[in-house]
Amino acid sequence: MSKSKNIITAIIFLSCFLIIFPSNSSAEKNSYYPFYRKGFNHTSDSEFFTTLGTASIHGGALQITPDTMNDKSYLIEKSGRAMLNRRFKIWEESKTGNASLDVILSFNSTFTINVYPTVPKVSPAEGLAFIIAPNIIDFPSNSYGEYLGLTNSSTDGNPNNRFVAIEFDTSKQAFDPDNNHIGLDINGVNSTKTVSLSDYGIVIAPDQDVTKNNTVWIQYNGTTKVLDVYMALEGSPRPKHPLLSEIMNLKTHLNQYSYFGFAASTGKTAQLNCVLMWNLTVEIIPEEKDHTKLYIGLGVGIPAVIILVVLLGIYGYYWNERRHVDDPNILGALKSLPGTPREFLFKELKKATNNFDDKMKLGQGGFGVVYKGVLASENNTPIAVKKFSRESIKGKDDFLSELTIINRLRHKHLVRLEGWCHKNGMLLLVYEYMPNGSLDHHLFGGSEKTLSWGHRYKITYGIASGLHYLHNEYNQKVIHRDLKANNILLDSNFNARLGDFGLARAIDNERTSYAELEGVPGTIGYIAPECFHTGKGTRESDIYGFGAVVLEVVCGQRPWTKVGGFTCLVDWVWKLYREGRILDAVDKRLGEDYVPEEAEKLLLLGLACSHPIANERPKTQLIFQIVSGSGQVPLLPPFKPAFVWPSMEPLDGDERRSTTSTPDETPMNSSFYGTSGWSLDGESRESYVRYSDITTKV
Numbered sequence: 001m002s003k004s005k006n007i008i009t010a011i012i013f014l015s016c017f018l019i020i021f022p023s024n025s026s027a028e029k030n031s032y033y034p035f036y037r038k039g040f041n042h043t044s045d046s047e048f049f050t051t052l053g054t055a056s057i058h059g060g061a062l063q064i065t066p067d068t069m070n071d072k073s074y075l076i077e078k079s080g081r082a083m084l085n086r087r088f089k090i091w092e093e094s095k096t097g098n099a100s101l102d103v104i105l106s107f108n109s110t111f112t113i114n115v116y117p118t119v120p121k122v123s124p125a126e127g128l129a130f131i132i133a134p135n136i137i138d139f140p141s142n143s144y145g146e147y148l149g150l151t152n153s154s155t156d157g158n159p160n161n162r163f164v165a166i167e168f169d170t171s172k173q174a175f176d177p178d179n180n181h182i183g184l185d186i187n188g189v190n191s192t193k194t195v196s197l198s199d200y201g202i203v204i205a206p207d208q209d210v211t212k213n214n215t216v217w218i219q220y221n222g223t224t225k226v227l228d229v230y231m232a233l234e235g236s237p238r239p240k241h242p243l244l245s246e247i248m249n250l251k252t253h254l255n256q257y258s259y260f261g262f263a264a265s266t267g268k269t270a271q272l273n274c275v276l277m278w279n280l281t282v283e284i285i286p287e288e289k290d291h292t293k294l295y296i297g298l299g300v301g302i303p304a305v306i307i308l309v310v311l312l313g314i315y316g317y318y319w320n321e322r323r324h325v326d327d328p329n330i331l332g333a334l335k336s337l338p339g340t341p342r343e344f345l346f347k348e349l350k351k352a353t354n355n356f357d358d359k360m361k362l363g364q365g366g367f368g369v370v371y372k373g374v375l376a377s378e379n380n381t382p383i384a385v386k387k388f389s390r391e392s393i394k395g396k397d398d399f400l401s402e403l404t405i406i407n408r409l410r411h412k413h414l415v416r417l418e419g420w421c422h423k424n425g426m427l428l429l430v431y432e433y434m435p436n437g438s439l440d441h442h443l444f445g446g447s448e449k450t451l452s453w454g455h456r457y458k459i460t461y462g463i464a465s466g467l468h469y470l471h472n473e474y475n476q477k478v479i480h481r482d483l484k485a486n487n488i489l490l491d492s493n494f495n496a497r498l499g500d501f502g503l504a505r506a507i508d509n510e511r512t513s514y515a516e517l518e519g520v521p522g523t524i525g526y527i528a529p530e531c532f533h534t535g536k537g538t539r540e541s542d543i544y545g546f547g548a549v550v551l552e553v554v555c556g557q558r559p560w561t562k563v564g565g566f567t568c569l570v571d572w573v574w575k576l577y578r579e580g581r582i583l584d585a586v587d588k589r590l591g592e593d594y595v596p597e598e599a600e601k602l603l604l605l606g607l608a609c610s611h612p613i614a615n616e617r618p619k620t621q622l623i624f625q626i627v628s629g630s631g632q633v634p635l636l637p638p639f640k641p642a643f644v645w646p647s648m649e650p651l652d653g654d655e656r657r658s659t660t661s662t663p664d665e666t667p668m669n670s671s672f673y674g675t676s677g678w679s680l681d682g683e684s685r686e687s688y689v690r691y692s693d694i695t696t697k698v
Helices: 002-020 042-048 298-323 328-335 346-352 393-408 439-444 453-473 539-555 569-578 596-609 620-628 682-697
Strands: 031-038 049-053 056-058 061-063 079-084 107-117 127-133 164-169 181-186 193-196 214-221 226-233 244-247 257-265 271-284 361-365 368-375 381-388 417-423 426-432 477-479 488-490 496-498 505-507 513-515 536-538
Touching: 031 042, 042 049, 042 056, 049 056, 079 127, 107 127, 107 257, 127 271, 164 214, 181 226, 181 244, 193 244, 257 271, 346 368, 346 381, 346 417, 346 426, 439 488, 439 539, 453 477, 453 488, 453 496, 453 539, 453 596, 453 620, 477 539, 536 539, 539 569, 539 596, 539 620, 569 596, 596 620
Parallel strands: none
Antiparallel strands: 031 271, 049 079, 056 061, 061 271, 079 257, 107 214, 107 271, 127 164, 127 257, 164 181, 181 193, 214 226, 226 244, 361 368, 368 381, 381 426, 417 426, 477 505, 488 496, 513 536
16 A cells, blocks of 8 residues: 555656646657567467457467368358457547648558468468458458458448458459459458559469468558558568559548458368468557647646645545455456456446346346446446356356456357456446347247247347357357357347357367366256256257257247147147148247248258257258358258267267167156157157158168
8 A cells, every 4th residue: 555655646746847847848759559479379469469250379370260271171161350459540630620631640560471272273262351440349240252351241342341451362253353462452352453463473372382471561651641562472571662552541441540450261262361470560649639838837836736636536546446356366367358358346337227226127047137227427328237146256257257258259149248347246247238138028028019020030140140150260169058048139120149158168179068067057948958968068059059049939939838738849849840830830929920931941940959969960050051041951850859868979079970769779867858858659769760761771
């Protein structure tokens, strides 16, 4: 405490000196932000970067798309971004209104790239780009292929994108000169200017037997408004003349505050997109200042000092309040997070939620209560505040798990974390507010209006997209472990956002499951049958939960609903499928206001994901293709297969091996699940054997 007092005393003394004896210098010296890395390291560099999609930091490089030569199928149709967390002021308007006097920053960006084709004699795909983007959070889904991790089919060319990029393209599209060029991209991948590199003897992605890196120099002069791009083999000096040169005003195309980084994608074929070195120097535009010279005498200086002391005292109090953390483990975990999330003052959240009034309650679960809050000091911005109910060590583990995982996830179908608070043993997480509440509320919570079919399909699409990101597109595999309608939130446009990551766990890429000692994670009705034996959460068990949600969405019934003489929804739907009248399962509240082809597809997808044998469930990539309309639902047997334990483990974590039971096998613990759900009567067994024989011969 004495040390803090000494610091404050020193600040007061220095401030008094500056007030009484202001600087006579009117010259404003330019300052620059330098960033240099050669040989990136995840441990030391992750705090400087936000990685999105498939991007990661390992192997001494920024890997913008996956870096592996073992499983080439994993490399195709991927996209990612690696963005520097530092925000820069790009421009400042002149107070006179004269645009010619606007201040535009200057920057130099030098980097070395390695673009490596993964299959010999096969054209690489698709490309790498240096990007200046409005934020580091939004990352377009389906930005693989020609979209280079920059846009997708629905956003390409939209002026609201507000980005500028230099692409290094290795695939020829209809609007490209060839498959080896650089281009200037503004808000889309159809470049405003391109330069073929073949005339300069430069190859972005050389053949596999020729290992070559290229160095790129991108320079922008904020005074002349000239952008220059140079490129040469690593180790060569910068060429005298730029390959691409363009006069452009960044103010026209970029937000006032933007971020620098890299984006890349692969397509039907693939390449490794690596950044090995990055040297970035950015001119700092100073914040707006009052440049009027102040000449303050002692008569004015002494009262000013008194005011300053009072203000510093108030500031010191708030600073201590803000930095107060009960548990050093939480502070340590926060410091390790890239771009440490905002710490809210407890009294801010207390006021926002009206002292956690029950009238502000949005929902309640095993991990705590969620309240709506309104930040009056921030233009009445609505927020959602999750107050953890467990104040034990385990409660802190849950808090840290959720905070650590969701802080790193960036996807438009995941709920965004705004910040946190830990005060007097109370644990709070702050999320963006979802005005349309949960999917559960709209299906079963007495909502006045029936959820339309268009909204239901869009919600299913969003869930599939978010789950695919967790399982395959993020640099770690994340298992949600509690997929259910209550944990799917809806924004103002009824876009689905996966929320409640209290049970979620990130696992190493070589592992396939996550197990804890306390038992089966999740909610009954959404838990895959194998979890009762293994106690493990896997991607396959997540898919089972997704299947339960899909059936809920289409049928308007909870998974454990007793219907048609069955004890659970999936058995009833499987019976209707066998009888050729699966559309009878569609929610009666919809009447005829739905698309039969879409409803049938989703019902079949729900059954496929609800397959009792984990290895037979479709992967999220296929699920997303089915929902997007580019994939077919796997063939289903007319009778629901029996659950068999133990089943064979998948080969290498991904390949599936048939685990269909024979007529003589009896599922274990069938009484626990209910005979209608997990065993077959004599007639069913006989029919299923005949179906198996037919499909085996085929």
